[in-house]
Amino acid sequence: MSDPLNLKCPGSDPQSTAMPALFSCLACGADIEVWSDESGGRCPSCDAYFKRMQLSDGSPLTPDEKLQVLIQYARKSGAGDAVILSIADIVIDDGLADRCREPRCENYGLSKSCPPHVPGPAALRNQLAHFHQAIFFKIDVPSEVLYSTERREVFQLLHEIASGIEDRAADIGFAGARAYAGGSCKKIFCHEHSQCRVISENGKCRHPRHARPSMSGFGINVAALFKTAGWTMSGTMQNPDATTTRTANVCGLVLIH
Ligand code: SF4
Known part of the structure; x- marks a missing residue:
């Protein structure tokens, strides 16, 4: 039972003078x-951190x-982790x-997102000159x-992220x-x-909102990206005792100007 000495009229609390105001998330x-x-x-919508002062004066977000x-x-959408990489960290390997x-x-050859229907490593090397950074992310399963x-659902999530x-x-x-994302759309x-409608009918992609090109067809060296990110690639034992679970990763890369 509550101590009667701690009971008090709610109206006796000092009144807050705080007022709400509506701002737009930057x-x-x-x-x-x-x-x-x-x-x-x-922000309740995108989870971005904001400072009140920043919203009040409308100062834009810095690139960082x-x-x-x-x-x-990425993390809120289901990625196990995500990092910012320099474009110089992206290794393109023709052999891959x-x-x-x-x-x-x-x-x-099954889709327009895989070889021989993608321009390949040489084109990506040229494109990288126009970008500065990249978001590299992974899903661990x-x-x-x-x-x-469930495999398809994991790759759908990967492309959606x-x-x-x-x-x-x-x-x-x-x-x-x-x-770019792993797997075949x-x-x-x-x-x-x-068949892929783009290849078979020269038509529009059925899933332009989510389907993204495969990293493999451009020779993106995923192992090098994992190393730079400080992550361990799939197939590594998480737990060397009898309850061992093997973890696999699927990953995606987004180039940023
Ligand atoms: S229609 Fe779009 S999503 Fe479907 S296979 Fe072709 S490129 Fe991929």
Whole structure:
């Protein structure tokens, strides 16, 4: 039972003079209600951190703050982790792209997002000169998931995060961001169709919002990206005792101007 000495009339508390005001999130544009006695917080829509002063005077996010918004977005969307890399950290290896053709990957030629329908390593090298940084992210899953019926859902999430980062980057001023993700969009999104519509009919992609090109076809050295990010690649034992679980990773890369 409450101590009667601690009971008091709620009306006897000093009245707060704080007032709410509505601002637009500098990262995503969503409305944020901020009370005058709050110094900052997180946007309920995109989770970007904001300072009240910054919203009040409309000062734009710095490039570093924008990149942090994208990292937060990736993590909130389901990425196990995400890092900012320099474009110089991206290693393009022609030999990796060649492996799509020989020995032939089962996805070779199935969609416009895989060789021989992508411009390949040479074109990507030229493009990288126009970008400054990249968001590299991964999803960690138990290895057996990638050999189960859930595999497609994992890769769908991967492409959704990659395309979502690309969209969010454009929203906050990084126009022209370009996303890549692992896996074949034919298997992930168009598995119920006999053919990729872009290739077979010269038509429009059925899933332009989410399907993104495969990293392999451009020779992107994923192992080098993992090393630079300080992450351990899939297949590593998490736990060397009897309860060991093998973890597998799938990953995506978004180039930022
Ligand atoms: S139509 Fe389907 S297979 Fe072709 S590029 Fe789009 S998602 Fe990929």
